Amino acid sequence: MIRLLAFGILFLMAGCQDNEQAKTIELQENEPVSTDRVIDRNGEVENLALLHQFLKDTAENKQTSLELTRYTIEGAPIYWKVEYQEGEYSIEVDNREDNWGSKNIENYQCHELSEDVTGSLTDYNFKSCEDGYEINLLSVTNE
Template structure:
């Protein structure tokens, strides 16, 4: 009886721990996300590969994870289907903001001018939340580890 009780406690602890898992900076890097931690960029070469695959009309997807000041992740998922890019914005893990998951479609990804210099941007966005795509901007900033 005692062994069953201990096993039940361990099982409940494991379940509660997995439900509260944190998606932090190290996890995002390990998962291959393009990470924007307050302007410090990691895995930016992955977006270059995504762009190359688009030019070859090869399906691909990539996740960009930006972290809030409090350390919560905001996800921007880009999925290219051979024709269009679907952008999905997901801030469901932001403890301090209104939880929203929105998406739109865009025709292309390009490098253009921004307030910070140059940035990846989307154009030709359409459908619901096209403003989400039109305002998407990922500055080409400091790429960690290439100095």
């Protein structure tokens, strides 16, 4: 009897999680395309011109910023804000809407943003970050 009750509770909890994921995916599909940020829907990247402008501005050592939304496989948004000033990148990653993430805002400082091309893929990676981190900003399939 206890096993049956425990199984019922687990089944109910699993159903609720699937329902939450379905709501997140539904919201993502109905969300209007934002033109003021780069959107990465699991490899389908929108507004890539904003990234290219950001790269151009940083190459010219101009103070600039970039906003990016990367969606998880389950459809949850993770918001990125990158600010560049005087050779330093300040990165804020907000994953509070990710059911499987740490649900917090993380901040990093990095000195380099590299463009690494491997075959048909270009990775934009932050390097020379505090505590030795290397952080992937975005991966884009070359056309």
